[in-house]
Amino acid sequence: MNESRPYRKGVGxxxxxxxxxxFVARRIDTPGEAWQLPQGGIDExxxxxxxxxxxxxxxxxxxxxxIIAESATWFSYDLPHDLRDKVWSGRYRxxxxxxxxxxxxxxxxxxxxxxxxxxxxxxxxxxLLEDLPRLIVPFKRRMYERIVAEFRHLAEPERKx
Numbered sequence: 001m002n003e004s005r006p007y008r009k010g011v012g013x014x015x016x017x018x019x020x021x022x023f024v025a026r027r028i029d030t031p032g033e034a035w036q037l038p039q040g041g042i043d044e045x046x047x048x049x050x051x052x053x054x055x056x057x058x059x060x061x062x063x064x065x066x067i068i069a070e071s072a073t074w075f076s077y078d079l080p081h082d083l084r085d086k087v088w089s090g091r092y093r094x095x096x097x098x099x100x101x102x103x104x105x106x107x108x109x110x111x112x113x114x115x116x117x118x119x120x121x122x123x124x125x126x127x128l129l130e131d132l133p134r135l136i137v138p139f140k141r142r143m144y145e146r147i148v149a150e151f152r153h154l155a156e157p158e159r160k161x
Contacts, residue, residue: 007076007096008088011052012039014101014129014151015065018158022129023060023104025113025121035127035135037147039097048098056102059120061112064105071099071150077143097143101151129155 014037015023024035040055042048049067056062078094079087113121127135129152133144 003093005084005091005093007094008041008092010039010041010095010097011048011055012037012075012097012099012147013052013056014099014147014154015056015060015062015104016068016101016129016155017104017126019126020129020155020157021126022132022155023062023111023124024127024132024135025060025124027120028122029120030137033135034137035125035132036137036140037132037144039095049100052098052100052102058116059113060124061115062104062106062110064110065102066105067100068103069101069151069154071147074098075143075146077140080139099147099150101154 013023017023022037024037026033026035038056038059040051040059042051046054049070052067053065056065074096076094076096079092084090084093111124113119113124129148132148133141136144
């Protein structure tokens with residue numbers, strides 16, 4: 001175990017639909033019912049805001065979205081010890097991520113898990129924000145609890161005029 005490994009810098013997206021539900025997807029490479037929010041690394045020279053929009057487009061095809069909030073702090077998680085040498089070629093101990101809430105203005109038909117050409121997800125659904133921590137893999141659960149607390153106030157159904 002090498003705790004001196006750094007965290008990989010990344011971003012995450014809480015994509016909220018008109019009903020105030022969050023987009024979650026099941027990873028292709030994780031067995032069982034492990035769901036997650038879209039997330040990914042920040043490329044060299046890329047701003048976190050650009051990275052989250054790029055990742056969202058690559059992973060979900062959801063181009064009809066706008067950023068409505070940014071987390072006040074970076075959130076981190078550690079990979080389980082049995083994964084640390086396998087993920088990201090063993091260079092990182094986990095991820096440190098800046099999270100964004102985005103409002104989705106499209107329709108379900110605009111979601112395309114193959115938009116980026118190399119899909120990470122096999123299925124997707126809309127879920128209540130409060131349910132996210134129980135849907136996620138255990139090692140990310142504490143971080144998801146913090147994400148829910150940070151963006152809970154935004155998960156309201158759209159008001160019609």
